[in-house]
Amino acid sequence: MAFPVVRHRRLRQSAALRSMVRETALSANDFIYPIFVTVGTNVKEEITSMPGVYHFSLDRLEAEIREVTALGIPSVMLFGVPDDKDSEGTSAFAPDGIVQEAIRAVKGWAPELLVVADTCLCQFTDHGHCGLIHVHERTGNAEVDNDASLTQLVRTAVSQAEAGADMIAPSNMMDGFVGAIREGLDEAGFTHIPILSYSVKYASAFYGPFREAAHSTPQFGDRKTYQMDPANAREALREAESDVIEGADMLMVKPALAYMDVIRLLKEHFDLPVAAYNVSGEYAMVKAAAANGWIDERAVVLETLTGMKRAGADILITYHAKDAARWLKGDE
Template sequence: MSAQFPAARPRRLRRTPAMRRMVAETRLDPAELVLPMFVKEGIDEPSPIGSMPGVFQHTRDSLRKAAHEAVEAGVGGLILFGIPAVKDGTGSAADDPDGIVQLAVRDLNADLGDSTVIMTDLCLDEYTDHGHCGVLTGSGEIDNDATLERYASIAVAQAAAGSAVLGPSGMMDGQVGVVRDALDGAGHTDVAIMGYSVKYASAYYGPFRDAAECAPQFGDRSSHQQDPGNADESLREVFLDLDEGADMVMVKPAGAYLDVVRRVRDAVEVPVAAYQVSGEYSMIEAAAEKGWLDRERTIMESLLSIRRAGADIVLTYWATEVARRLAR
C-alpha cells in the first residue's frame, strides 16, 4: 500500500447506522432509567412547573396515569417527591402514615404491583417551612442528630406504605446507618437503601426547588452538601454509606460530575446511580426551545455520557420519553 494512504481505517465501522449500532460500546436501556415524580397534596389538577417545561406537580390521580405511562414504556423505576399542604418546623407531614407520599406509594403499588420499582426520596426539605433538610437549632443551624431521629421515623413510614427503595438525600452524617437500623428494627429488612452518597452543593438544583417548593428561607445547604471542588471526599462518603448498609450509591448532579461517577464506579461493587438533575434538564429544554440545540440528539447524548461514565442507573425527567424512543 502506498505510504500516503492509512493502513488503519476506523471509519469502516462508522459508515452506516446499522454498523454503528452493532459496534456501540455504550447503550441505553429503559430498565436503567428512573423517573422522578412530584405529587402535591390539595390540588385538583396537575400543575405545570414553569422552570421545568413538560414536568408537573401531580395530583394522586394524575400521578397514577403518568406512572402507568412510564411503566408501559419500560421505565425501570419511579422515585417520588411529596409536597404537603401544610409545612412546619420539623416536617411532621413527612412521616404521617396518611401523608401525600405514603398515600401515593400505596396507590402505585395497588396499580403497578411488581412491574416497576417504587422509590421514595427521604428528606425534610419538601416538608419544612424553612426549606432546610433537617431540624434546626435555636441559632438556625441544622441539628444533625435530631434530624437523624426524624429520618428514622420517615423511613419506617415510607417502608410501611410499600416503598421498595429509600433514598436518604439530606447528607446528614450517619443517615444511612440510622435508616438501616430503623428499617430492620421495624421488620422492613427487605427494603433497600440508595444512598445519596455524593451530593454536591450545586447551582443546578434551582428548578427542583420550584417543583418541590423547598427553597431555603435563609442561608444555603453548603454546611452538609459537598463542595464542587472536592472529589476525593466523594469516595469517603461512598465508603461510609456502604459500611452503614447502603445497597446502592448515587452521584448528584450527573453531567457536571462525570469524573466523580467514574471514580465511584471504579471503586465499588454495588450499583451506581446518577441523577440528571433539574438544572441539567431545564438548560437543554431552554436551549432547544431557542433553536440552539437539536433537542432529541442532545438528550440522548447527555444520557449516554452518564452511562459511559459508569452509571448503572440514571434518574432523569426524560425517562418516559426516552424509553419510548428506544422502543422505536
C-alpha cells in the same frame, strides 16, 4: 502498526456496523422517573421552569403512572409537596402524608413498578432545610442539628416502607444517615428494603428548578454545611465509603452532568451499582435551548444520558425518562 494499515474508520462504515461495536447501550430499563405529588384534587400543574414536568394530585396521578409503565420505564421516584409544614417536618412521616398516600396508590395501580421514596425533610419543614434546626448557645446562629435529624429521617424511611415503598433513597446528607436508616428499617422488619443513598450530593447551582417544584427553598442560609463543595472529588470517595460501610445498597452522584468524573471514581472504587441524577437544572437548560431552536433536543438528551452511562452510571434518574423511552423505541 499504524496508518495506512490501521484505519479506525473501517468500523464506522454503516449503521449496522456501528451498532455492532457500540460499547454503551442506553435502555428504558436504566431509568428512574421522578414525580411530584401534591395535595388537593384535579391538580395537574406544569412546573414553570421544567416544561413537561407537573405537580399531580393523587386523582390525576394514575394516568401518569399508566403512561410510565406503558413506556417500559421500570421505576419512579416520588417527591411530596405537602400543605402542612412545621419546624420538625412531621408530615414527612405521617401515615397519611402525601408521599405515603402516593406510594400506596401507585403500588395499587402498578404493583410491578419499582417505587422509590425520596427520604428528606426539606419539603416538609417550614424552614426548608434537610434537617432539624437548633440555635447555637454561644453564637446564637441557627444550625442544622445532625444527630437530632437522624431520628426524624429514620421515622420517615420506616413510614415510607410501611406504605409499600420498594426502595428508600435518603437525600439529606446528614453524617451517619445510611447507618441510622438501615438500623431503623431492620428493627421495623424491613431488612429486605434496599437503600439507594444520595452518597455524593453537591451544593449545586443546578437545583434551582427542583426547589420551585418541591417548594423546598431554604428560608435562611444555604445547604453548604451539609452538601458537598463542587470543587471536591476525593471527598466523594470518603462520603461513599462511609455509606458502603453503613449498609448502602446503591450509591448516587448528584448532579450528573458536571460530575462525570465523580461517577467514574465511584464506579472504579466500589462494587455497588451507581446511580446518576440528571437534575432539574440540567433538564431545564436542554428544554430552554430546544424551545429556542438552538439544539436538537432528542439528539442532545440521548447523547447526554449515554455519556452518563458511559461514565459509569448503572441507573439514570432523569426527567427526560418518558421522552427518552419513546425515542429509544423509535417513536417521534
